[in-house]
Amino acid sequence: MDLSEKMLGHGISHPDLTRFIVILSFIVSVTIVTILATGGPAAQIMPQLYFFPVLYACYHYPHRGLWIAGICAVSYELVAIAFTYPAAMMSAVAIIQSVLFICVGAVVAHISGENERLRKRDDAGNELRRGVISTVAHELRTPLQPIMGYLNLLLEDTGGFGIAGETKTILNRCLKCVERERQIINQMLEFSVLESGKIRLDYSVFSVPELVTSIISTGGYASQAEITIDLPQNLTFDADAVKIGTVIDSMLTNAVAYSNPPRRIGIAYVSKDNDRCDRLAISDNGVGIAGEQLDAIFEPFQLADSGMLSRKYERIGLSLAIARKFIRLHGGTITVESTVNKGTTFTIHIPKVRVQEGSLHET
Known part of the structure; x- marks a missing residue:
């Protein structure tokens, strides 16, 4: 030997x-x-x-x-x-x-x-x-x-x-x-x-405008908020359509849940041609999140001001944790910008080039 x-x-x-x-x-x-x-x-x-x-x-x-x-x-x-x-x-x-x-x-x-x-x-x-x-x-x-x-x-x-x-x-x-x-x-x-x-990803090239329209229609979000969509008609992602759909649906659910009428939600493509990632921004005019709580909202069972919000909106704080994990599986991330009592913008970053499985270290 x-x-x-x-x-x-x-x-x-x-x-x-x-x-x-x-x-x-x-x-x-x-x-x-x-x-x-x-x-x-x-x-x-x-x-x-x-x-x-x-x-x-x-x-x-x-x-x-x-x-x-x-x-x-x-x-x-x-x-x-x-x-x-x-x-x-x-x-x-x-x-x-x-x-x-x-x-x-x-x-x-x-x-x-x-x-x-x-x-x-x-x-x-x-x-x-x-x-x-x-x-x-x-x-x-x-x-x-x-x-x-x-x-x-x-x-x-x-x-x-x-x-x-x-x-x-x-x-x-x-x-x-x-x-x-x-x-x-x-x-x-x-x-x-x-x-x-x-969990494994099922990659495919799909139309983002069609996916967003389908989610809004199925979830009945158009009847709950005024939604503005600013997406190129030919915009496509090479990703897991089901997982990305779940993430977008979670963002829209949060936007509706944490806003008071008249609710206004914006969905926009904010990436440039030379960017490494496709970026999809979802904004609302809701209650907002304090700066010191921005990182915590992605942790499981965490809510901004959880004592009040969990009772008022009947949430347990898992949707954002799941959304972030789905995006990280793609090699991307989710960023958030928020102002208390003015609104929040979540931006989904998806690599334009498919990440090889096994090269990720998800945490």
Whole structure:
């Protein structure tokens, strides 16, 4: 079994091994070139350059890195005593330098180990949260199905069931409430799947004006607000049409929910020909968001002034978190500008060139 196989057996991947060898070779090359270029004694240069491979090894492989630090220290000591530091006093300096290698390696290995421990703890916490959200959502959705079924059955044949007047109005309100709860539960399930990283994009080239018009028509937004659309008729995106549609729908829902009549919503294409991204801006004349809360609104279960808004608008703060994750899967982002009591503008940034899957690091 060669060195590569042994290291792979200890959990070191080919990319890690290759990277380490490249960096170590680079350090050796720099050392030789520096000695030749400066004409300085190796004793003054080698000890300092030795730190680079030691630090790298200890950071990426905490326990194995200490062994590498020890090997570097011993090899440095042997070379120093045999060739570089023949005098007894200089040998003592070499010994101190060797001990320093191991000390530095131990500190870096400890820091790296702590970082890994915290990362694993965060991963475990996130996995637990996803599991709880998914379980709760499924448990909540189960009783809603028969409730919706019976309500629809009653409302489809009000005459046959002897339903009229105030009773019909109450049943319609109940159905709307159940539908709203179902949408919230579906958001919770969708968010848990997004958190697990199991969502994949289905790219296609689609017409943005047609998508926007369809969303406005299906959602009935035109009857709730005055909507101005400023989009080139030939505008197309190369993206996942369903995911982008969900994002736009969330933005319009928020624009309507957090505005008071007369509501005015604008949808505009604000990108230039030489921009890397297509930009779609959705603005409203709503309540606005305070500057210190702009980042928090994209966090799950967060609302600007959540205590008041969650009660008034009956929201749980997942739509924007889901929207941002969908856009990040495309390699884009969502920015927001807002003035309290004047309105908010959300801008969706979608790369014009499709991002290769696997090149993203979604957080």
